[in-house]
Amino acid sequence: MTRPDRGYGRRMPLTRSLDDATVVITGASSGIGAATGYALARRGADVVLAARSEEALHRVADRCRELGGRALVVPTDVTDPEAVVRLAARAAAEFGRIDAWVNNAAVGTVGLFDEIPVIEFRRVVEVNLLGTVYGTRAALPWLDAGGGGVLVNNASVLAEVAMPYQSAYNATKHAIRGLADTVRQELRVTGRGHISLCTVLPATIDTPFFRHAANHTGRELTPPPPVYPPEMVAETIVRLLRRPRREAYAGGAARLMGIQWRLAPALAERVLGWYAARTQFGPGVRLDATGNVFRADAAAERTDGWQGRRAQLIRLTAAFGLAAAGTAVGTVAAMSRRSRTERG
Numbered sequence: 001m002t003r004p005d006r007g008y009g010r011r012m013p014l015t016r017s018l019d020d021a022t023v024v025i026t027g028a029s030s031g032i033g034a035a036t037g038y039a040l041a042r043r044g045a046d047v048v049l050a051a052r053s054e055e056a057l058h059r060v061a062d063r064c065r066e067l068g069g070r071a072l073v074v075p076t077d078v079t080d081p082e083a084v085v086r087l088a089a090r091a092a093a094e095f096g097r098i099d100a101w102v103n104n105a106a107v108g109t110v111g112l113f114d115e116i117p118v119i120e121f122r123r124v125v126e127v128n129l130l131g132t133v134y135g136t137r138a139a140l141p142w143l144d145a146g147g148g149g150v151l152v153n154n155a156s157v158l159a160e161v162a163m164p165y166q167s168a169y170n171a172t173k174h175a176i177r178g179l180a181d182t183v184r185q186e187l188r189v190t191g192r193g194h195i196s197l198c199t200v201l202p203a204t205i206d207t208p209f210f211r212h213a214a215n216h217t218g219r220e221l222t223p224p225p226p227v228y229p230p231e232m233v234a235e236t237i238v239r240l241l242r243r244p245r246r247e248a249y250a251g252g253a254a255r256l257m258g259i260q261w262r263l264a265p266a267l268a269e270r271v272l273g274w275y276a277a278r279t280q281f282g283p284g285v286r287l288d289a290t291g292n293v294f295r296a297d298a299a300a301e302r303t304d305g306w307q308g309r310r311a312q313l314i315r316l317t318a319a320f321g322l323a324a325a326g327t328a329v330g331t332v333a334a335m336s337r338r339s340r341t342e343r344g
Protein backbone atom coordinates (compact mmCIF):
# COMPACT_ATOMS: atom_id res chain seq x y z
CA MET A 1 0.00 0.00 0.00
CA THR A 2 1.57 3.31 -1.07
CA ARG A 3 0.89 6.34 1.12
CA PRO A 4 1.09 9.84 -0.14
CA ASP A 5 3.79 11.13 1.62
CA ARG A 6 4.78 12.33 4.93
CA GLY A 7 8.49 12.89 4.55
CA TYR A 8 10.99 13.26 1.80
CA GLY A 9 13.93 12.37 3.96
CA ARG A 10 16.59 14.92 3.14
CA ARG A 11 14.58 17.65 1.46
CA MET A 12 16.35 19.54 -1.28
CA PRO A 13 14.53 22.74 -2.19
CA LEU A 14 15.63 25.17 -4.87
CA THR A 15 19.27 26.16 -4.53
CA ARG A 16 18.22 29.83 -4.82
CA SER A 17 15.18 31.84 -3.80
CA LEU A 18 12.16 32.00 -6.08
CA ASP A 19 12.77 35.61 -7.10
CA ASP A 20 16.08 34.45 -8.57
CA ALA A 21 14.91 31.11 -10.00
CA THR A 22 14.10 29.93 -13.50
CA VAL A 23 11.13 27.57 -13.78
CA VAL A 24 9.98 25.78 -16.92
CA ILE A 25 6.25 24.95 -17.09
CA THR A 26 4.69 22.73 -19.75
CA GLY A 27 0.99 23.10 -20.51
CA ALA A 28 1.33 26.77 -19.57
CA SER A 29 -1.18 28.17 -22.06
CA SER A 30 -4.22 27.35 -19.94
CA GLY A 31 -5.65 26.31 -16.59
CA ILE A 32 -3.24 25.14 -13.88
CA GLY A 33 -0.12 25.76 -15.98
CA ALA A 34 -1.05 29.43 -16.55
CA ALA A 35 -2.00 29.84 -12.87
CA THR A 36 1.38 28.40 -11.87
CA GLY A 37 3.12 30.88 -14.15
CA TYR A 38 1.25 33.74 -12.47
CA ALA A 39 1.96 32.44 -8.94
CA LEU A 40 5.67 32.22 -9.72
CA ALA A 41 5.85 35.53 -11.59
CA ARG A 42 4.18 37.23 -8.62
CA ARG A 43 7.18 36.03 -6.57
CA GLY A 44 9.62 37.40 -9.11
CA ALA A 45 10.62 34.12 -10.76
CA ASP A 46 11.64 33.79 -14.40
CA VAL A 47 9.13 31.53 -16.10
CA VAL A 48 9.53 29.60 -19.32
CA LEU A 49 6.11 28.87 -20.77
CA ALA A 50 5.60 25.90 -23.08
CA ALA A 51 2.53 24.48 -24.85
CA ARG A 52 1.35 24.30 -28.48
CA SER A 53 -0.72 27.52 -28.69
CA GLU A 54 1.74 30.35 -29.19
CA GLU A 55 -0.88 33.08 -29.03
CA ALA A 56 -2.27 31.89 -25.71
CA LEU A 57 1.26 31.52 -24.32
CA HIS A 58 2.00 35.15 -25.21
CA ARG A 59 -1.11 36.25 -23.34
CA VAL A 60 0.05 34.32 -20.26
CA ALA A 61 3.58 35.75 -20.64
CA ASP A 62 2.26 39.33 -20.79
CA ARG A 63 0.35 38.78 -17.56
CA CYS A 64 3.43 37.22 -15.91
CA ARG A 65 5.46 40.32 -16.81
CA GLU A 66 2.75 42.56 -15.37
CA LEU A 67 2.99 40.54 -12.16
CA GLY A 68 6.74 41.11 -11.89
CA GLY A 69 8.45 38.12 -13.44
CA ARG A 70 10.40 37.70 -16.66
CA ALA A 71 8.73 35.33 -19.12
CA LEU A 72 9.90 33.40 -22.17
CA VAL A 73 7.50 31.72 -24.59
CA VAL A 74 8.71 28.52 -26.25
CA PRO A 75 5.96 26.85 -28.31
CA THR A 76 6.52 23.13 -27.77
CA ASP A 77 4.66 19.92 -28.40
CA VAL A 78 5.69 17.67 -25.51
CA THR A 79 5.25 14.54 -27.64
CA ASP A 80 8.36 15.56 -29.61
CA PRO A 81 11.42 14.62 -27.50
CA GLU A 82 13.79 16.79 -29.53
CA ALA A 83 11.51 19.81 -29.16
CA VAL A 84 11.51 19.26 -25.39
CA VAL A 85 15.32 19.13 -25.34
CA ARG A 86 15.31 22.40 -27.33
CA LEU A 87 12.88 23.89 -24.79
CA ALA A 88 15.38 23.17 -21.99
CA ALA A 89 18.26 24.61 -24.01
CA ARG A 90 16.28 27.79 -24.83
CA ALA A 91 15.38 28.27 -21.17
CA ALA A 92 18.99 27.87 -20.03
CA ALA A 93 20.30 30.09 -22.85
CA GLU A 94 17.87 32.87 -21.94
CA PHE A 95 18.15 32.79 -18.15
CA GLY A 96 21.49 31.04 -17.59
CA ARG A 97 20.13 28.03 -15.73
CA ILE A 98 17.08 25.93 -14.88
CA ASP A 99 16.13 25.60 -11.21
CA ALA A 100 12.81 23.82 -11.53
CA TRP A 101 10.67 22.08 -14.13
CA VAL A 102 6.93 21.48 -13.94
CA ASN A 103 5.57 18.67 -16.15
CA ASN A 104 1.96 19.78 -16.41
CA ALA A 105 0.76 19.30 -20.02
CA ALA A 106 -1.99 16.73 -20.40
CA VAL A 107 -5.01 15.79 -22.47
CA GLY A 108 -7.92 13.44 -21.88
CA THR A 109 -10.32 11.32 -23.88
CA VAL A 110 -13.58 10.48 -22.17
CA GLY A 111 -15.57 7.40 -23.07
CA LEU A 112 -15.87 3.69 -22.41
CA PHE A 113 -12.54 1.89 -22.64
CA ASP A 114 -13.66 -0.26 -25.58
CA GLU A 115 -15.20 2.69 -27.44
CA ILE A 116 -12.33 5.20 -27.27
CA PRO A 117 -10.43 5.18 -30.60
CA VAL A 118 -7.09 3.42 -30.10
CA ILE A 119 -5.30 6.29 -31.83
CA GLU A 120 -6.62 8.66 -29.15
CA PHE A 121 -5.69 6.32 -26.33
CA ARG A 122 -2.17 6.23 -27.74
CA ARG A 123 -2.00 10.00 -28.05
CA VAL A 124 -3.07 10.48 -24.42
CA VAL A 125 -0.20 8.18 -23.43
CA GLU A 126 2.16 10.17 -25.66
CA VAL A 127 1.19 13.56 -24.23
CA ASN A 128 0.67 12.70 -20.56
CA LEU A 129 3.18 9.95 -19.91
CA LEU A 130 5.82 10.30 -22.62
CA GLY A 131 5.60 14.11 -22.40
CA THR A 132 6.51 13.75 -18.72
CA VAL A 133 9.29 11.29 -19.58
CA TYR A 134 10.77 13.68 -22.17
CA GLY A 135 10.42 16.66 -19.83
CA THR A 136 12.11 14.82 -16.98
CA ARG A 137 14.97 13.62 -19.18
CA ALA A 138 15.49 17.09 -20.62
CA ALA A 139 15.44 18.75 -17.20
CA LEU A 140 17.69 16.42 -15.19
CA PRO A 141 21.08 17.40 -16.72
CA TRP A 142 20.33 21.11 -16.23
CA LEU A 143 19.15 20.66 -12.63
CA ASP A 144 22.25 18.57 -11.94
CA ALA A 145 24.54 21.13 -13.58
CA GLY A 146 23.03 23.88 -11.42
CA GLY A 147 23.83 21.96 -8.23
CA GLY A 148 20.25 20.82 -7.64
CA GLY A 149 16.63 21.71 -8.23
CA VAL A 150 13.07 20.48 -8.16
CA LEU A 151 11.00 18.56 -10.70
CA VAL A 152 7.25 18.61 -10.19
CA ASN A 153 4.94 16.26 -12.07
CA ASN A 154 1.33 17.35 -12.02
CA ALA A 155 -0.50 14.02 -11.93
CA SER A 156 -3.98 13.87 -10.39
CA VAL A 157 -5.78 12.10 -7.61
CA LEU A 158 -6.59 9.77 -10.53
CA ALA A 159 -2.99 8.58 -10.14
CA GLU A 160 -4.20 6.91 -6.96
CA VAL A 161 -7.92 6.25 -7.43
CA ALA A 162 -9.94 5.49 -10.58
CA MET A 163 -12.90 6.92 -12.41
CA PRO A 164 -15.03 5.33 -15.15
CA TYR A 165 -14.89 6.73 -18.72
CA GLN A 166 -11.32 7.97 -18.07
CA SER A 167 -9.26 4.82 -18.70
CA ALA A 168 -6.52 6.39 -20.83
CA TYR A 169 -6.10 9.38 -18.54
CA ASN A 170 -6.17 7.24 -15.37
CA ALA A 171 -3.62 4.82 -16.80
CA THR A 172 -1.20 7.62 -17.68
CA LYS A 173 -1.58 9.32 -14.31
CA HIS A 174 -0.95 6.06 -12.42
CA ALA A 175 2.12 5.55 -14.63
CA ILE A 176 3.44 9.05 -13.90
CA ARG A 177 3.29 8.30 -10.19
CA GLY A 178 5.18 5.02 -10.60
CA LEU A 179 7.71 6.68 -12.87
CA ALA A 180 8.40 9.41 -10.30
CA ASP A 181 8.85 6.89 -7.46
CA THR A 182 11.41 4.96 -9.51
CA VAL A 183 13.36 7.97 -10.78
CA ARG A 184 13.45 9.36 -7.23
CA GLN A 185 15.06 6.12 -6.05
CA GLU A 186 17.55 6.26 -8.88
CA LEU A 187 18.47 9.87 -8.10
CA ARG A 188 19.23 8.86 -4.52
CA VAL A 189 21.27 5.77 -5.31
CA THR A 190 23.32 7.60 -7.92
CA GLY A 191 24.29 10.50 -5.66
CA ARG A 192 21.84 12.97 -7.22
CA GLY A 193 19.75 13.49 -4.09
CA HIS A 194 20.15 17.24 -4.62
CA ILE A 195 17.40 16.90 -7.25
CA SER A 196 13.89 16.48 -5.80
CA LEU A 197 11.04 14.89 -7.70
CA CYS A 198 7.51 15.61 -6.49
CA THR A 199 4.10 14.39 -7.64
CA VAL A 200 0.99 16.54 -7.24
CA LEU A 201 -2.39 14.83 -6.83
CA PRO A 202 -5.10 17.45 -7.42
CA ALA A 203 -8.83 16.89 -7.00
CA THR A 204 -11.18 18.27 -9.69
CA ILE A 205 -10.01 21.74 -10.73
CA ASP A 206 -11.92 24.58 -12.37
CA THR A 207 -10.12 24.72 -15.73
CA PRO A 208 -11.20 24.17 -19.35
CA PHE A 209 -9.83 20.59 -19.16
CA PHE A 210 -13.25 18.97 -19.53
CA ARG A 211 -14.07 21.21 -22.48
CA HIS A 212 -10.70 20.42 -24.05
CA ALA A 213 -11.10 16.65 -23.63
CA ALA A 214 -12.11 14.35 -26.46
CA ASN A 215 -15.61 13.08 -25.85
CA HIS A 216 -17.09 9.77 -26.99
CA THR A 217 -19.94 9.57 -24.52
CA GLY A 218 -22.62 11.34 -26.58
CA ARG A 219 -23.18 13.60 -23.58
CA GLU A 220 -22.00 16.94 -22.29
CA LEU A 221 -19.09 16.62 -19.83
CA THR A 222 -19.02 18.32 -16.45
CA PRO A 223 -16.27 18.19 -13.84
CA PRO A 224 -17.19 15.91 -10.92
CA PRO A 225 -17.35 18.15 -7.85
CA PRO A 226 -16.20 19.41 -5.49
CA VAL A 227 -14.29 21.72 -7.84
CA TYR A 228 -11.31 23.77 -6.65
CA PRO A 229 -9.66 26.82 -8.26
CA PRO A 230 -6.46 26.36 -10.32
CA GLU A 231 -4.68 28.88 -8.06
CA MET A 232 -4.86 26.31 -5.26
CA VAL A 233 -2.80 23.82 -7.29
CA ALA A 234 -0.41 26.62 -8.30
CA GLU A 235 0.19 27.40 -4.62
CA THR A 236 0.79 23.70 -3.90
CA ILE A 237 3.41 23.67 -6.65
CA VAL A 238 5.06 26.81 -5.25
CA ARG A 239 5.18 25.17 -1.81
CA LEU A 240 6.78 22.06 -3.30
CA LEU A 241 9.48 24.14 -4.96
CA ARG A 242 10.32 25.70 -1.60
CA ARG A 243 9.88 22.56 0.46
CA PRO A 244 9.81 19.44 -1.70
CA ARG A 245 7.86 16.35 -0.65
CA ARG A 246 7.36 13.05 -2.46
CA GLU A 247 3.71 13.80 -3.03
CA ALA A 248 1.14 16.45 -2.23
CA TYR A 249 -2.61 16.40 -2.60
CA ALA A 250 -4.29 19.58 -3.83
CA GLY A 251 -7.85 19.82 -2.52
CA GLY A 252 -9.35 18.16 0.55
CA ALA A 253 -11.51 15.86 -1.61
CA ALA A 254 -8.37 14.34 -3.15
CA ARG A 255 -6.97 13.59 0.30
CA LEU A 256 -10.30 12.07 1.39
CA MET A 257 -10.59 9.90 -1.72
CA GLY A 258 -6.99 8.76 -1.25
CA ILE A 259 -7.60 7.74 2.35
CA GLN A 260 -10.79 5.87 1.47
CA TRP A 261 -9.11 4.09 -1.44
CA ARG A 262 -6.28 2.90 0.81
CA LEU A 263 -8.51 1.81 3.70
CA ALA A 264 -11.29 0.08 1.75
CA PRO A 265 -10.28 -0.14 -1.91
CA ALA A 266 -13.10 -2.42 -3.10
CA LEU A 267 -15.79 -0.24 -1.53
CA ALA A 268 -14.19 3.03 -2.62
CA GLU A 269 -13.88 1.70 -6.18
CA ARG A 270 -17.60 0.93 -6.25
CA VAL A 271 -18.73 4.19 -4.67
CA LEU A 272 -16.45 6.39 -6.76
CA GLY A 273 -17.51 4.53 -9.90
CA TRP A 274 -21.18 5.11 -9.03
CA TYR A 275 -20.56 8.74 -8.12
CA ALA A 276 -18.47 9.59 -11.21
CA ALA A 277 -20.88 7.86 -13.57
CA ARG A 278 -23.61 10.19 -12.29
CA THR A 279 -21.74 13.46 -11.96
CA GLN A 280 -19.49 13.50 -15.02
CA PHE A 281 -22.26 14.32 -17.45
CA GLY A 282 -24.49 17.34 -17.94
CA PRO A 283 -27.93 17.38 -19.55
CA GLY A 284 -26.69 18.33 -23.03
CA VAL A 285 -26.12 15.98 -25.99
CA ARG A 286 -22.69 16.07 -27.69
CA LEU A 287 -21.37 14.68 -30.95
CA ASP A 288 -18.10 12.74 -30.87
CA ALA A 289 -15.19 15.21 -30.70
CA THR A 290 -11.41 14.88 -30.48
CA GLY A 291 -11.04 18.08 -28.41
CA ASN A 292 -7.44 19.21 -28.01
CA VAL A 293 -5.94 15.72 -28.08
CA PHE A 294 -4.22 16.08 -31.47
CA ARG A 295 -4.03 19.84 -31.82
CA ALA A 296 -4.55 22.87 -29.64
CA ASP A 297 -8.24 23.61 -29.39
CA ALA A 298 -8.42 27.17 -30.68
CA ALA A 299 -12.18 27.23 -30.36
CA ALA A 300 -12.24 26.43 -26.66
CA GLU A 301 -12.23 29.28 -24.19
CA ARG A 302 -8.86 29.05 -22.60
CA THR A 303 -9.03 30.53 -19.16
CA ASP A 304 -12.42 30.11 -17.59
CA GLY A 305 -13.64 26.89 -16.14
CA TRP A 306 -17.03 26.28 -14.62
CA GLN A 307 -17.54 29.29 -12.42
CA GLY A 308 -20.68 30.27 -14.32
CA ARG A 309 -22.37 27.02 -13.36
CA ARG A 310 -22.25 27.38 -9.63
CA ALA A 311 -25.76 26.05 -8.96
CA GLN A 312 -25.08 22.83 -10.82
CA LEU A 313 -21.73 22.40 -9.05
CA ILE A 314 -23.25 23.01 -5.62
CA ARG A 315 -25.88 20.34 -6.27
CA LEU A 316 -23.24 17.89 -7.40
CA THR A 317 -20.98 18.77 -4.46
CA ALA A 318 -23.79 17.78 -2.13
CA ALA A 319 -23.87 14.42 -3.95
CA PHE A 320 -20.13 14.10 -3.28
CA GLY A 321 -20.76 14.71 0.41
CA LEU A 322 -23.35 11.93 0.45
CA ALA A 323 -21.09 9.51 -1.41
CA ALA A 324 -18.14 10.37 0.86
CA ALA A 325 -20.25 9.89 3.97
CA GLY A 326 -21.55 6.56 2.64
CA THR A 327 -18.01 5.38 1.91
CA ALA A 328 -16.82 6.52 5.34
CA VAL A 329 -19.57 4.49 7.04
CA GLY A 330 -18.78 1.51 4.83
CA THR A 331 -15.05 1.87 5.52
CA VAL A 332 -15.56 1.87 9.27
CA ALA A 333 -17.91 -1.13 8.96
CA ALA A 334 -15.38 -3.00 6.80
CA MET A 335 -12.56 -2.22 9.22
CA SER A 336 -14.48 -3.31 12.30
CA ARG A 337 -15.65 -6.49 10.50
CA ARG A 338 -12.02 -7.21 9.61
CA SER A 339 -10.79 -6.64 13.15
CA ARG A 340 -13.63 -8.85 14.55
CA THR A 341 -12.63 -11.61 12.11
CA GLU A 342 -8.97 -11.26 13.08
CA ARG A 343 -9.83 -11.36 16.79
CA GLY A 344 -12.15 -14.33 16.29
Ligand SMILES: NC(=O)c1ccc[n+]([C@@H]2O[C@H](COP(=O)([O-])OP(=O)(O)OC[C@H]3O[C@@H](n4cnc5c(N)ncnc54)[C@H](OP(=O)(O)O)[C@@H]3O)[C@@H](O)[C@H]2O)c1
Nearest residue numbers: 027029030031032051052053077078105106205207209296
Ligand atom coordinates in the same frame (compact mmCIF):
# COMPACT_ATOMS: atom_id res chain seq x y z
N1 LIG B 1 -8.67 20.12 -14.30
C1 LIG B 1 -8.68 19.10 -13.44
O1 LIG B 1 -9.73 18.72 -12.88
C2 LIG B 1 -7.38 18.40 -13.10
C3 LIG B 1 -7.37 17.58 -11.97
C4 LIG B 1 -6.20 16.91 -11.64
C5 LIG B 1 -5.06 17.08 -12.42
N2 LIG B 1 -5.10 17.90 -13.51
C6 LIG B 1 -3.88 18.01 -14.30
O2 LIG B 1 -3.49 19.36 -14.37
C7 LIG B 1 -2.72 19.56 -15.57
C8 LIG B 1 -3.21 20.79 -16.29
O3 LIG B 1 -4.56 20.55 -16.71
P1 LIG B 1 -5.65 21.70 -16.72
O4 LIG B 1 -6.75 21.27 -15.87
O5 LIG B 1 -5.02 23.01 -16.51
O6 LIG B 1 -6.20 21.55 -18.23
P2 LIG B 1 -6.07 22.50 -19.51
O7 LIG B 1 -6.57 23.85 -19.16
O8 LIG B 1 -6.73 21.76 -20.61
O9 LIG B 1 -4.51 22.59 -19.75
C9 LIG B 1 -3.77 21.58 -20.42
C10 LIG B 1 -2.51 22.19 -20.95
O10 LIG B 1 -1.73 21.19 -21.62
C11 LIG B 1 -1.31 21.71 -22.89
N3 LIG B 1 -1.08 20.64 -23.83
C12 LIG B 1 -1.95 19.71 -24.29
N4 LIG B 1 -1.35 18.91 -25.19
C13 LIG B 1 -0.07 19.35 -25.30
C14 LIG B 1 1.05 18.92 -26.07
N5 LIG B 1 0.97 17.89 -26.92
N6 LIG B 1 2.22 19.61 -25.93
C15 LIG B 1 2.30 20.67 -25.08
N7 LIG B 1 1.29 21.10 -24.33
C16 LIG B 1 0.11 20.45 -24.44
C17 LIG B 1 -2.46 22.65 -23.30
O11 LIG B 1 -2.02 23.68 -24.18
P3 LIG B 1 -2.07 23.62 -25.79
O12 LIG B 1 -3.40 23.08 -26.18
O13 LIG B 1 -1.84 25.05 -26.15
O14 LIG B 1 -0.92 22.75 -26.19
C18 LIG B 1 -2.77 23.30 -21.95
O15 LIG B 1 -1.88 24.36 -21.70
C19 LIG B 1 -2.83 18.27 -16.34
O16 LIG B 1 -1.69 17.47 -16.10
C20 LIG B 1 -4.04 17.60 -15.75
O17 LIG B 1 -4.00 16.20 -15.90
C21 LIG B 1 -6.24 18.56 -13.86
